[in-house]
Amino acid sequence: xxxxxxxxxxxxxxxxxxxxxxxxxxxxxxxxxxxxxxxxxxxxxxxxxxxxxxxxxxxxxxxxxxxxxxxxxxxxxxxxxxxxxxxxxxxxxxxxxxxxxxxxxxxxxxxxxxxxxxxxxxxxxxxxxxxxxxxxxxxxxxxxxxxxxxxxxxxxxxxxxxxxxxxxxxxxxxxxxxxxxxxxxxxxxxxxxxxxxxxxxxxxxxxxxxxxxxxxxxxxxxxxxxxxxx
Amino acid sequence: xxxxxxxxxxxxxxxxxxxxxxxxxxxxxxxxxxxxxxxxxxxxxxxxxxxxxxxxxxxxxxxxxxxxxxxxxxxxxxxxxxxxxxxxxxxxxxxxxxxxxxxxxxxxxxxxxxxxxxxxxxxxxxxxxxxxxxxxxxxxxxxxxxxxxxxxxxxxxxxxxxxxxxxxxxxxxxxxxxxxxxxxxxxxxxxxxxxxxxxxxxxxxxxxxxxxxxxxxxxxxxxxxxxxxxxxxxxxxxxxxxxxxxxxxxxxxxxxxxxxxxxxxxxxxxxxxxxxxxxxxxxxxxxxxxxxxxxxxxxxxxxxxxxxxxxxxxxxxxxxxxxxxxxxxxxxxxxxxxxxxxxxxxxxxxxxxxxxxxxxxxxxxxxxxxxxxxxxxxxxxxxxxxxxxxxxxxxxxxxxxxxxxxxxxxxxxxxxxxxxxxxxxxxxxxxxxxxxxxxxxxxxxxxxxxxxxx
Numbered sequence: 195x196x197x198x199x200x201x202x203x204x205x206x207x208x209x210x211x212x213x214x215x216x217x218x219x220x221x222x223x224x225x226x227x228x229x230x231x232x233x234x235x236x237x238x239x240x241x242x243x244x245x246x247x248x249x250x251x252x253x254x255x256x257x258x259x260x261x262x263x264x265x266x267x268x269x270x271x272x273x274x275x276x277x278x279x280x281x282x283x284x285x286x287x288x289x290x291x292x293x294x295x296x297x298x299x300x301x302x303x304x305x306x307x308x309x310x311x312x313x314x315x316x317x318x319x320x321x322x323x324x325x326x327x328x329x330x331x332x333x334x335x336x337x338x339x340x341x342x343x344x345x346x347x348x349x350x351x352x353x354x355x356x357x358x359x360x361x362x363x364x365x366x367x368x369x370x371x372x373x374x375x376x377x378x379x380x381x382x383x384x385x386x387x388x389x390x391x392x393x394x395x396x397x398x399x400x401x402x403x404x405x406x407x408x409x410x411x412x413x414x415x416x417x418x419x420x421x422x423x424x
Numbered sequence: 425x426x427x428x429x430x431x432x433x434x435x436x437x438x439x440x441x442x443x444x445x446x447x448x449x450x451x452x453x454x455x456x457x458x459x460x461x462x463x464x465x466x467x468x469x470x471x472x473x474x475x476x477x478x479x480x481x482x483x484x485x486x487x488x489x490x491x492x493x494x495x496x497x498x499x500x501x502x503x504x505x506x507x508x509x510x511x512x513x514x515x516x517x518x519x520x521x522x523x524x525x526x527x528x529x530x531x532x533x534x535x536x537x538x539x540x541x542x543x544x545x546x547x548x549x550x551x552x553x554x555x556x557x558x559x560x561x562x563x564x565x566x567x568x569x570x571x572x573x574x575x576x577x578x579x580x581x582x583x584x585x586x587x588x589x590x591x592x593x594x595x596x597x598x599x600x601x602x603x604x605x606x607x608x609x610x611x612x613x614x615x616x617x618x619x620x621x622x623x624x625x626x627x628x629x630x631x632x633x634x635x636x637x638x639x640x641x642x643x644x645x646x647x648x649x650x651x652x653x654x655x656x657x658x659x660x661x662x663x664x665x666x667x668x669x670x671x672x673x674x675x676x677x678x679x680x681x682x683x684x685x686x687x688x689x690x691x692x693x694x695x696x697x698x699x700x701x702x703x704x705x706x707x708x709x710x711x712x713x714x715x716x717x718x719x720x721x722x723x724x725x726x727x728x729x730x731x732x733x734x735x736x737x738x739x740x741x742x743x744x745x746x747x748x749x750x751x752x753x754x755x756x757x758x759x760x761x762x763x764x765x766x767x768x769x770x771x772x773x774x775x776x777x778x779x780x781x782x783x784x785x786x787x788x789x790x791x792x793x794x795x796x797x798x799x800x801x802x803x804x805x806x807x808x809x810x811x812x813x814x815x816x817x818x819x820x821x822x823x824x825x826x827x828x829x830x831x832x833x834x835x836x837x838x839x840x841x842x843x844x845x846x847x848x849x850x851x852x853x854x855x856x857x858x859x860x861x862x863x864x865x866x867x868x869x870x871x872x873x874x875x876x877x878x
Contacts, residue, residue, distance in 0.1 A: 211652050235645045240582055240653030255642070256649040260582040275636035279580055294636040298577040300621070316635040317577065319621045336631060338621045358623060414626040415609060418463030 196224055202237075203230040211239060214264075218243035233273065238266050241283070258285045261302060274311075277304045280321055293330070296323045299340070305394040312349070315342045318359050324394035334361050335371065343390050345399065353407050361407040362387050364399070375410040455698075466698040467606065469531075469791030469801065470761060471599045471690040471738065476707040478690070478739055479748040481858030482851050483867060487839045494836040501832040502842035505756045507733045508590060508659020508682040510724070511651065515682075516568055516590055516659055518756070519548025520828040521843060522746060525687075525737050525760035526572045526592060526663070528554025530607055530616040531694030531791065532764075533808035534561055535816075536800040539767050541565030542813055543820025547828075552592060552758070554694075555605040555630055557619045558584040565813075570661065573650065576605060576630035578620040582653055590683075591650055592661040593643075595634075595672075598687030598738045599696060601665025601705045605630030606695045610794040613803045644679040651680075661685050666711035666738070667704075673718035677732050685758065686715050688738025692761040694801065695792030708738035708749075710861035713848075716753030725753070726844075743830020750831070751846035752862060766823040767816040768798045 200210045210228065214221070221243040228249045231237055235254035238247045241264035249257065252270035261280040268276070271289030280299040287295075290308035297313070299321030306314075309327035318337040328346030335351070337359030347365035354371020360383060361374075370376075379387070379401075388401045413420055444450065458466060487493035494501060508515040524544045529537050531554060538561050544551045550568035557579015558571055571588030573580065585591065596602060607616070607628040617624040637646045647660055662676040663685035676684050688708025693701065715734055719725035724732040736749050737758035749757050764770075770778075772785045777797035781788065791801035799811035835843050838850045852867040853859035859866040860873035871878045 208652070208656075212655060215655060236649045236652045239649050240585075242582065255645045256636070259649050260585070260653055262582060274642070278636045279577060279582075281581055297636040298580065300581065313635065317631065319577070335635075355629070357626075414623065416464060416467075416627045 197227060198224065199227045199229060201229045202232065202234055207234055207237065211236070214238055214241050214245065214247065216243075218263075221245045231270075235273065238264070241266070252289070261285055271308070272306075276306075277302070277321075280304065290327070291325075295325075296321055299323070303390075303393060307395075309346065315340070315359070318342060322390055324390050324396070326394075326396065328365065331368070332371070334359060334374075337361075341386055341390060343387060343394075343404070345396065353409075355413060356407075356409045358409060360386070362404040363407065364404045367405075367407070370407065373410050373413040374407055377406045377408045379404070379406045467608070467695055467792055468698055468701070468789045469693060469695050470701070470789040471692040472702055472705075472707075473789075474702055476690065476739075477709050477855065477857045477861055478707060479709065479745045481709070481854045482748050482862055482864065483854060484744075484747070484751075484834050484838055484850050485852060486837045491839045493839050494841060496833065496836055499836065500841060501836050502844075503828050503832060505733070505844075507661075507735075507756065509729045509731055509733070510682045511656060511680065512590075512659040512682055513655075513657045514589075514659075516550065518550060518568065520824060521750060521754075521756035521831075522547070522740075522824050522827050523549050523570075523735065523756055523758045524551040524763055525691070525758035526552035526554045526570070526594070526597075527760055527764075528556040528605075528607075528694065529559045529562065530554070530556040530611060530620070530803070531801060533799055533802050533811065534559065535808050535811040535813045536764075536767060537562045538565050538813040539811065539816035539820060540763060541569075542817025543763075543766070543824065544568070546817065546821035547824035549824060550589070555607075556616065557581075558587065559619075563587055565817075572663075574605070574630070575632060575634045576620075577635070578622075578630070585650070585654055588654075588658060590659040590661060591654070592663050592685060593647065593650070593681075594663045595643075595676075596665035596667075596687075597663065597693065598665045598689050598691030598705055598708070599693035600700045601667045602632060603696055603700050603704075604632035606792065608695060608792045608794075611792070611803045616803060640675040640679055643675070647680040659683055661735070663687065665689075665691075666706040666708060669706070669711040670714040670718045673715040673734075674722060677719065677722050677724055681732060683733045683735060684715065684719075685735045685737065686711055687758075688736070690739030691737050692764075707861070708736055709858060712736055712749065712752040712754060713861075713863045719753075743827045743832075744834060746827055747831040747834040747843065747846055748851065750843050751850050752848060752864075755844065762823070763820055764800055766820045767800055768811065768819070769796070769800045771798060774798060 225246045231251045233254045239259040242262040246265045249268045254273040256275045258266040261283045265284045267286045272287045272291045274292045277285040278297040280302045282302045286305045291306045291310040293311040294313045296304040298317045300319045303322045307326045312330035314329040314333040316335045318340040320339040324343040331349035334353045338357040342361045344363045348367045351371035353374030505521045545567045551566045552570040570590045573593045609625045659682040661683040662681040666688045689705035733755040735756045736754040740757045774797045794802045796802040799808040851864040
């Protein structure tokens, strides 16, 4: 496989991103390494071809934002909004992720090996998110669709005002948000969980060690009896 | 006979006429009864309905001996506007400063969105998407389409971002600054639900905060991200509801906005709480001068390529309003409610149907219920058939042309060869309130409360 290297100390990010937005026929199947990222914001955003980008270090905000098709590996940690609004492809953070990881992501898979911050998978719209460590408070707030797997613990207000997304937690949940409740895991959901664990490097983890959470669907319609919950 | 008459006089005590309270007026009492019966706040569409200081409280001085007018039918008065000169590779060039404000597919029917696209395109101006994403119909019928980037991110995707001509990052809107969107179950049809990735028929509550940025420093990175994704081609607008216009505009400019959209409390909404519409935010008249001051202080006001343009909205109805907004410092205006009326919303010919809904033509604002007899604020397939997008689009194009010509009439009378040459010195105010808010003198005086001494 052909590998191209960009050094962000030598080349402006604008030129690197412009190159990564090139025609799919020239990028598909290529491997690209970005050296000296030094926490720069907006690295590899808006990718739209089947390219594999490796970021050799820490990334700032919105790394791999709105990703389509590409596989982006961040060897360090990621700032806020990693893989925000991702449509497809795979984003893999080998370190930790800050707040709002996978915010509003529609598709694809975000893997975070370490912990993730506040509001992880906020307003998730269909993507899969697997966090190897723990997640901060208000994660999966208003999550609409998709699957969110947490191997560690979850902070306060997990799944507040959640719609149809599914949350699987192996550790402790500090508290559930409004309208989020524990669910029984169906055989179909167990398979979803097992597949995601296998895809994200956790094939030895037992799917039966997770509890599942989802919407109680009591806040789907405005009603006076829910006034206290809003 | 004379006895009967004297008896009557004795028994008749003079009565006062029935007297309604100014505090507990008819509407107030009806709202108390409604609240008591339902236990939930009133939700409605449109903007503030109360009487507010507005453009009607300003007058143009016109030319005379000290100023020289332009001939109405022979001398040129330019109306075009360029938006997004600062950073975008492809700024937008419109023939008229009257643009169409963001209104979602979902709150509006497909034919209504198509009508807006057709009308705006014929008039040489832009339309704007709303909460819920871009439809192919809308993209297809709008030559210039502004794609809104909202807290909910419903329907947001990078392909549509690349298809847009400009991107409007929405922080707030005048009808509900600090509030999120709302779309009730009646309008969450299968198509709308799919576009927003929501269960069909639920009462949608959109978030009021963006999910992945929280303050001006984050906003700067967010704007940079959108620029990177779209390769710096498209102008990026930031839309704010009028609350603290000086600081909000300054922060938007510092964060990198190419264009600031400032929406006053008269600006409409598809649905929100009545209390929000009427009691939060500023009338647009009071917000324009502080916004312009922020642009001036940052050196980006009418400063060639390095300019940030200002679009104002909220209660713009005619060419006089357009000219007054521009004279106070705006580069362009946006219309929402007025555009819907031009399409046929609240039309008197539907009075019988409005009566059936317990309202009357001109007052109908239950847009969230999706029963609009004009086929505009609905997702009912039968009702939306009533709106002919070609005819409605033509009405909108006519209306925008009239507004533009009216603004030219006023500008020529003031001796201006372009609408943008109008200035605050062309205006006076009729009331002390309007004088203070618009920072133009009270008519017949040199007094501007808060600026000069009486």
